[in-house]
Amino acid sequence: MIWKVVLLLIISWVTVGAWVFPPPTPVIDNPEVFRIIYFHFPMAITTVVAYGLGMFYSIKYLSERNMKYDLREVASARLGTIFCVLAAVSGSIFAKNTWGSYWNWDPRETSIFMLLLVYGAYFALRSAVSDPDQRANLSAVYSIFGFVAAIFFIFIMPRIMPGLHPGAPKPTGGSEGSIITFNLETASVLIPSCLAYIGVFIWMKNLTVDITELGKGNKGV
Amino acid sequence: MATSSSGSATKAISLFLKDIKSEFRTRYAINAIAMFAVVTVFAISFAIKGTGLSTELQASLLWIVIYFSSLSGLAQSFVKEEESKTAMALRLYAPAEVIFAGKLLFNLVLLFGLNLITIPLFAIFISFEVASYPLFFAILLIGSTGLAVVTTFVAAIISKASVKGALFAVLSFPLILPLLVEAISGTKKAMTDGIAFGAARMEIQVLLSYLVIMVVLSFLLFEAVWND
Structure with a gap:
């Protein structure tokens, strides 16, 4: 409590x-726009945490073959997708106001597109398999595959491809540092914001799992 | 699991030879892939009617043709075992990794055969010129190998699902996307004049590392899909 x-x-x-x-x-010119970073960045972090947790439960499922991990895996993946959409939308608004258009195919925008594709495919796979054990098994395998491919896009590509986000190598050579000034005030909001949204995600995930388990219990009676 | 490595290799190769033999009886995959490649190249050629395309477009179209042709043929590799009820015999015959290696070998040969058809067709019907052949073939080789690994694995997944055709494209596309992006960018560089092999170092590094990740993951996870 x-x-x-x-x-x-x-x-x-x-x-x-x-x-x-x-x-x-x-x-x-318009520094007020940058306030969205307090919400955009935590959404992206929470997405990665949610999908990462989903992959962790997939591995747990494959090693222990217990349906309760499948339940947690799909709850994490669903919520991860919600956060992923929120990150994409807030990023789009941010991009329109700083770079001039809603979508620029910056490597990070490619990676979020890739994440949505992987998990779109994941849910398509889940709906295409009718046997629950088979479904849990195949979707666990696919989610490991997909998340590893996504890691490639999230952590490697944006650092080697020229792009607009901070941390990308610039065409002129060298890596330009962050354009956000990290003073104490920024950090004192941004870091708690990341933690808070990860906390919200875990809370939502636990609730989803509880509700599904309760529903199953009632059906059994 | 305790079979010797030479025994496993022999089993993988005999599975490969069995697939070749059954393929030549029906010629389903060969026909599907070849027809798809021919039709798409002709459609592109007919639409552009001799007007030159930019290297970006040529490189993208080449990989789109390779990707979608491979989808039309490679989807069958495990589905046909499940449909003809021979999957169980295969499970008894060899451990999962060996089965995957044999199927992968067959799909690799099929995909390189597809490249042998597509590249000359492209060169003839779409004024397609390569500046650096070593780079072009290096990208083609690594890209196709990655494509074969991912499609073989996804084929194993969909053989257990109820709707197969559409699901194959949906599941394989996100996993192929990194390969396609880098292969297109590398091919574009190979088609630009006066570019050294080293100019595409980043593409080759990314392609190779992605290929290694996919190979390792497939061999690790295949058993979970196959023996369930």
Whole structure:
């Protein structure tokens, strides 16, 4: 119970802090736009955490063959997809206001597109297999495959391909550092925001799992 | 699992030879792949009617033709074992990794055969010129091998699912996408004049590392799909 109160406090702090402190960059024409980073970046982090947890449960399922891991895997994947869409939408709005168009095929935009494709395929696979054990097995295998392919796109490609996000090598050579100024105020909102949304994800995942398990229990009676 | 490595290799090769033999009886995959390649190349050629395409378009079209032709033929490799009820015999015959190796070998040969048809057709019907042959063939080799690994694995997954045809494209595309992106970019470089082999170093590195990851994952996870 206590951690729900803590979560409430952190979320309130993030929501207030995101609007009260000076915007995280002083250099661009319209620095106010950069406040979206407090929500865009945590969404992306939570997506990776959710899908990563999904892959962890897939491995657990394959080694122990227990349906309760399949349940957790699909809950993580569903919520991960919600966060992935939120990251894409907030990123699109951000991109329109800083780079001029909603979608630029920057390597990170490619990676989020790739993630949505992989998990779209994952849900298509789940709906195409009728036997529950077979479905759990095949989707666990595919989710490991897909997440590893996605890791390639999330952590490797944006660092070697020229792109618009911070951290990408610039065509002129060398890696330009972050364009966000990381002073204490920015960090004191951004880091709690990441933690808070990961907390929200775990809470939602536990609720989804509980509801599904309760539903199954009732059916059995 | 305790079979010696030479015994496993012999079994994989005899599975490969069995697939070749049964393929030549029906010629299903060969016909499907060859017809698909011919039809798509002709359709492109007919649409552009001799007007030159940019290297970006040529490289992308080449890989789109290779990818979709391979989809039309390679999907069958495990489905036909399940349909003719021979999968169980294969399970008794050899461990899962050996089966995967044999099937992969067959699909590799099929895919290289497809390349042998597609590349000359492309060169003739779409004014297609390669500046650096070593680079072009290196990219083609690594890209096709990766394509064969992923499609063989996805073919094993869909052989257990109820709707097979559409699912194969849906499942394989996200896993192929990194390969396609890099292969197209590398092929484009191979078609640009005055470019050294080293200019596409990044593409080759990415393709190779992705290929290694996919090979390792397939051999690790195949048993879970196959023996279930």
